Amino acid sequence: MSGKTLITGATGGIGSAVTRSLAARGYDLVLACRNTSKAEALRQQILAEHPQARLELRPLDLTSLASVRRFAASFGPGQVSALFNNAGVISRGYALTGDGFENTFSINYFSPFLLTRLLLPCMEPDARVVNMVSLTCRFVRVDERALLPAEKDFSQLGTYARSKRALLLSSLELARRHPELRVNLADPGIVNSGIITMGRWFDPLADVLFRPLIKSPEQGAVPPLSALASEERDRYFVGKRSAAIPDRYRDPALQRRLWDETERLLSIQ
Numbered sequence: 001m002s003g004k005t006l007i008t009g010a011t012g013g014i015g016s017a018v019t020r021s022l023a024a025r026g027y028d029l030v031l032a033c034r035n036t037s038k039a040e041a042l043r044q045q046i047l048a049e050h051p052q053a054r055l056e057l058r059p060l061d062l063t064s065l066a067s068v069r070r071f072a073a074s075f076g077p078g079q080v081s082a083l084f085n086n087a088g089v090i091s092r093g094y095a096l097t098g099d100g101f102e103n104t105f106s107i108n109y110f111s112p113f114l115l116t117r118l119l120l121p122c123m124e125p126d127a128r129v130v131n132m133v134s135l136t137c138r139f140v141r142v143d144e145r146a147l148l149p150a151e152k153d154f155s156q157l158g159t160y161a162r163s164k165r166a167l168l169l170s171s172l173e174l175a176r177r178h179p180e181l182r183v184n185l186a187d188p189g190i191v192n193s194g195i196i197t198m199g200r201w202f203d204p205l206a207d208v209l210f211r212p213l214i215k216s217p218e219q220g221a222v223p224p225l226s227a228l229a230s231e232e233r234d235r236y237f238v239g240k241r242s243a244a245i246p247d248r249y250r251d252p253a254l255q256r257r258l259w260d261e262t263e264r265l266l267s268i269q
Contacts, residue, residue: 009087013217023053032060062111072118085112094154108163136161173255191220
């Protein structure tokens with residue numbers, strides 16, 4: 001890849017594992033993070049091990065559409081070889097961002113959608129887009145009305161799952177509208193990272209009984225790393241393998257409606 005590889009949430013468990021691996025392979029990386037001091041600490045750690053690593057920090061706050069627009073505007077035509085939409089959150093409670101979107105949907109869906117759309121003119125031919133989805137997608141359904149959940153409809157895991165299902169559907173539509181791109185999905189499974197801390201009374205018990213049995217961040221990084229390196233398109237990466245995206249997720253009419261409604265809500269022309 002001659003251009004830059006962009007990683008959102010690069011300081012998280014999976015994000016840092018992906019960043020370390022790609023830096024060691026010589027990728028030209030942009031770490032897109034809200035906490036730039038934490039990102040700088042990661043950059044210094046990697047440079048201590050790999051002095052020739054190419055690592056650039058650029059601020060990105062996925063709760064702010066203005067921040068997404070500023071970040072995307074910092075790239076020019078042909079500068080982006082790959083985009084890994086990794087950052088995600090399981091919000092404990094219902095809250096709205098300054099743009100009026102529910103926080104989980106803002107971080108997990110609206111901002112990745114907007115970032116990808118705005119970066120399309122900056123992408124190289126055959127650029128890779130890898131979106132991080134979740135096994136929870138299979139347990140929920142979404143339509144256009146799900147994009148703006150009311151407080152009464154909020155649940156910690158349910159809203160997270162619906163935001164990831166929306167991202168999956170928009171990924172399918174992105175691949176249909178832009179067949180020149182290599183659009184793939186990565187499902188890391190259940191990973192020992194901060195995102196699974198629910199902020200509930202049972203967290204200490206889960207830490208003792210549950211965390212030792214689930215995947216490490218390095219194991220969770222395998223699917224997105226495989227997707228970023230792959231020559232395939234429209235595939236679902238789990239573990240070290242990829243498969244066709246299951247038919248249960250495909251609904252061309254819904255994909256188009258969801259895409260059009262998202263563009264309307266984001267005022268994308």
